[in-house]
Amino acid sequence: MRLELRGVTKRYGPLVANDHVDLTVEPGEIHCLLGENGAGKSTLMNVLFGMARADEGEVRIDGSPVRFADPGEAVAHGIGMVHQHFMLVPVFTVAENVVLGFEPTRALGFLDRRRARADIRLLSEQFGLEVDPDAVVEDVPVGVQQRVEILKALQRDAKLLILDEPTAVLTPQESEALFAIVRSLARAGRSVLFITHKLKEVLAVADRITVMRLGRVVGTTTASESGESELATMMVGRAVELVVRKGPARPGAAVLEISGLTVVDERGLVAVDGVDLEVRAGEILAVAGVQGNGQTELAQAITGLRPAVAGSIRIDGEELAGATPEAAIAAGVANVPEDRQVDGLVLDMAVEDNLVLDIFDRAPFARHGARDLAAVRSNAERKLVDFDIRAPSVLTPVGSLSGGNQQKVVVARELSRPVKLLVASQPTRGLDVGSIEYVHRRIVEERDRGVAVLIISSELDEVLALGDRVAVMYRGKITGVVDPAAGRDRIGLMMAGAAADPVAPAAPPEAGPPDRPETGAADPPEAGPPACPETGA
Numbered sequence: 396m397r398l399e400l401r402g403v404t405k406r407y408g409p410l411v412a413n414d415h416v417d418l419t420v421e422p423g424e425i426h427c428l429l430g431e432n433g434a435g436k437s438t439l440m441n442v443l444f445g446m447a448r449a450d451e452g453e454v455r456i457d458g459s460p461v462r463f464a465d466p467g468e469a470v471a472h473g474i475g476m477v478h479q480h481f482m483l484v485p486v487f488t489v490a491e492n493v494v495l496g497f498e499p500t501r502a503l504g505f506l507d508r509r510r511a512r513a514d515i516r517l518l519s520e521q522f523g524l525e526v527d528p529d530a531v532v533e534d535v536p537v538g539v540q541q542r543v544e545i546l547k548a549l550q551r552d553a554k555l556l557i558l559d560e561p562t563a564v565l566t567p568q569e570s571e572a573l574f575a576i577v578r579s580l581a582r583a584g585r586s587v588l589f590i591t592h593k594l595k596e597v598l599a600v601a602d603r604i605t606v607m608r609l610g611r612v613v614g615t616t617t618a619s620e621s622g623e624s625e626l627a628t629m630m631v632g633r634a635v636e637l638v639v640r641k642g643p644a645r646p647g648a649a650v651l652e653i654s655g656l657t658v659v660d661e662r663g664l665v666a667v668d669g670v671d672l673e674v675r676a677g678e679i680l681a682v683a684g685v686q687g688n689g690q691t692e693l694a695q696a697i698t699g700l701r702p703a704v705a706g707s708i709r710i711d712g713e714e715l716a717g718a719t720p721e722a723a724i725a726a727g728v729a730n731v732p733e734d735r736q737v738d739g740l741v742l743d744m745a746v747e748d749n750l751v752l753d754i755f756d757r758a759p760f761a762r763h764g765a766r767d768l769a770a771v772r773s774n775a776e777r778k779l780v781d782f783d784i785r786a787p788s789v790l791t792p793v794g795s796l797s798g799g800n801q802q803k804v805v806v807a808r809e810l811s812r813p814v815k816l817l818v819a820s821q822p823t824r825g826l827d828v829g830s831i832e833y834v835h836r837r838i839v840e841e842r843d844r845g846v847a848v849l850i851i852s853s854e855l856d857e858v859l860a861l862g863d864r865v866a867v868m869y870r871g872k873i874t875g876v877v878d879p880a881a882g883r884d885r886i887g888l889m890m891a892g893a894a895a896d897p898v899a900p901a902a903p904p905e906a907g908p909p910d911r912p913e914t915g916a917a918d919p920p921e922a923g924p925p926a927c928p929e930t931g932a
Contacts, residue, residue: 475548681862727815742794799830
């Protein structure tokens with residue numbers, strides 16, 4: 396199949412999500428579509444897969460124009476799509492999921508399970524997608540679930556396979572296995588459209604790379620012609636550094652001490668299972684793990700958003716297990732939550748009000764029970780400058796800002812009061828490379844001023860770039876605490892449940908002289924040299 400998109404434009408009111416996009420995918424080609432969240436990649440794929448209709452332009456398959464009214468028509472034309480969030484029935488077997496909607500039948504219309512299993516074994520052997528047809532989907536690892544999604548598309552004879560952010564929930568080893576599968580599909584003549592924002596994996600797998608920014612195609616290149624720096628510049632529109640600049644940690648006394656912590660999720664199931672952790676002043680402990688292994692519940696318990704059913708959480712010796720968020724704030728805990736729009740901001744409220752959400756009723760923002768609006772506004776105007784928040788006005792509803800600027804509002808609020816412990820969950824999720832650069836620099840600055848920092852991230856490159864030590868979570872437990880020098884492969888194995896190497900350092904480095912100021916991080920420091928992430932990006 397040869398796919399062409401010509402002048403595809405999609406508008407949502409005044410927002411132009413895709414602006415005259417041209418894209419060509421050749422037969423047997425692995426074509427990576429690279430761009431930050433909000434660049435227009437997903438909208439373009441929705442148009443291609445019949446989930447949205449373009450306002451202008453056309454889609455051509457092998458030279459003939461096509462228009463899909465729904466995904467079923469796209470599938471009938473040989474296009475398959477593996478969505479970022481898998482569309483599987485957890486209680487069905489692998490075989491039942493693969494044939495769902497296209498079931499082979501026998502007498503009286505009953506499902507022919509024997510034929511379904513045989514077909515899937517044959518298909519999986521042909522493309523190197525090893526699966527057990529009889530396994531229940533909810534019992535297999537996410538990497539295998541992704542193979543099931545790919546088999547679903549191939550079972551429907553997909554000649555072009557769209558993979559949308561396919562490594563978002565995979566360990567490094569599972570990602571490498573996926574790349575091998577993608578290459579085998581291309582060798583078999585299938586075309587692959589690989590959608591991502593991660594620079595490393597683009598360079599690892601792409602035959603050609605198309606970069607989008609703000610709804611437009613800004614260039615097409617190859618891995619041999621462009622490196623990470625060039626691709627990052629195309630994505631952002633300016634030069635960025637792809638390293639986090641930080642000196643060695645100078646850890647002081649323990650600030651956060653967790654012992655035997657057990658937390659349950661909304662279903663009443665154990666999400667955090669007997670966890671022990673320690674974070675010292677002046678160090679960054681980064682928690683790695685595939686999303687959904689208890690990291691969210693751990694952060695919520697520390698910040699008072701979820702009760703612990705057992706165990707202890709102490710901040711400078713003060714017990715906080717079961718405490719309220721107000722008590723956590725009073726103890727010096729700053730929280731950059733996993734979902735800024737749900738837990739970090741009130742989207743309809745102005746920037747200036749979001750910057751004082753946690754202290755709006757205290758001096759200098761309130762006097763004798765009445766708000767001091769002049770103080771609120773003055774505070775916001777300073778924070779826009781100090782934290783590089785790009786908003787038309789302090790009165791602008793925060794929900795109208797970009798994701799990066801929304802995150803800066805959260806960071807500015809949380810770091811503008813006395814802080815002993817900073818808990819940052821997925822701190823750069825959905826941000827462009829420039830905003831990632833800024834957030835990472837602020838996190839390192841907090842460490843260097845003596846704050847204890849706990850980072851929770853599903854991006855392994857972010858973990859390795861920021862962490863002074865790395866704790867790995869798997870199924871609610873800590874499988875080990877290691878030095879980042881243990882490397883991607885070893886930490887990736889731990890993310891899949893392997894125990895820590897017995898020789899890997901599991902304890903913090905020897906404490907240096909305490910250097911955390913009594914007043915925490917009330918005033919941001921002067922900006923240091925530019926810094927940025929290993930974005931993994």
